[in-house]
Structures are given as C-alpha cells and as structure tokens.
Amino acid sequence: EVQLVQSGAEVKKPGESLKISCKGSGYSFTSYWIGWVRQMPGKGLEWMGIIYPGDSETRYSPSFQGQVTISADKSISTAYLQWSSLKASDTAMYFCATSSSIAVRDWGQGTLVTVSS
Amino acid sequence: DIQMTQSPSSLSASVGDRVTITCQASQDINNFLSWYQQKPGKAPKLLIYDASNLETGVPSRFSGSGSGTDFTFTISSLQPEDVATYYCQQYDNLPLFGPGTKVDIK
Secondary structure, X not given: OOEEEEOOOEEEOOOOOEEEEEEEEOOOHHHOEEEEEEEOOOOOEEXXXXXXXXXXXXXXXXXXXXXXXXXXXXXXXXXXXXXXXXXHHXXXXXXXXXXXXXXXXXXXXXXXXXXXX | OOOXXXXXXXXXXXXXXXXEEEEEEOOOOOOOEEEEEEOOOOOOEEEEEOOOEEOOOOOOOEXXXXXXXXXXXXXXXXXXXXXXXXXXXXXXXXXXXXXXXXXEXX
C-alpha cells in the first residue's frame, strides 16, 4: 500500500525559512514522480511542481518558479518543499502526491503552514 | 501553456438530481483528464481517470466523458455524501487543476 506521510503543522514569521517533508513508503520511490499542491484558505488546488526522485529532474509551475524549492532524498524516500523567506501569502495547506501516470491516487495528509507576525 | 476552465463554479441540487459539470482545456489533451472530489480539510480523491474510467471502489453514479478539449463529469443521482468540491485535472508537461465546482444540497 502506497503511503505518503507529511511533516506536522508549522507556524512561522514572515521572512523565516521553512522546509516541509513527505515520506513515501509501499512503492518504488524512484519510479514515480512526486509533487506538491497548494491550497490557500477557501481556495482551489494548485500544482506547485513535481520531481522525479530517480534523477532529481524538477519542473515548476510558472507561478511558483523561483518562489520555492522542491527536492528529494531517495536514500530515505523523502521529498521536500522549501521556502527561503516566507510571506503571509504562503499561509496554506500543502499536500504532496505521487503517481506513475496522469491519475493521482496517492496523497499525503497535508501540512498546514501558517505565516503570521 | 494549457489553461483549464470549469463550469459552473458552484451549484445547488436536490438529493436524487442529476448533476453535470463541464471542463474545457485550451488545447487538445486527448483523454488525459482526471476528476477529483475534495471534502473540507481532506486530500483530493480520484474518481475518474483517462476522462471516462471509474476508479476502483468509486460508486457507479459518478461518470465522465469527453475527449480533445471538452469533458463532462456527471453524478447521476446526487447523494448527501456527495457534497464536496470537484476538480478536473489534466497532465501536459505538468499537472494542472481546473478552478473547481462546489456542489451543495438544496
């Protein structure tokens, strides 16, 4: 059974850095792409980008290019989403998800990030 | 870049009603389209893949159709547990969701 377990909720101040994680198990971590989805309060789902852990090829949605960094450590089957300087507008729920195809069946439980002074 | 539109943005229907949501891509995406259901505070759930294939375990009242640029999602008989937001999603170079349709019970 595929499982994605995300790190816990975070409360940060504007300007701080943050790295959240998503650990995969029950499948070949390097064979599936893994991605991150943002959901701002009361808003829709937005794909931020994806990474192929096998070769670390990363693709970012235009809105998120340069705003975040997606990475993966295949030795521990974990993907990361990182900010160098948080803004209040980064307050959102973040989901990781993985798939070998277009249809995404497997999702993490979500990590709530709150950025407030 | 491909753009996705969805309509309506919200709807309210009675239990037992037939509900239809449309999704349009700005260019041909073949049948590379999925439909998801999301309830508040939860991760999305895959319902339909490749435009018309029902995911295992999903009730048969859910269906999808279409190809190319125009797609339709249908709930044949709306149930109280179907209250949720529904999203279409295509995959080109990157996956992309439509803006969503919020479904309520009248």
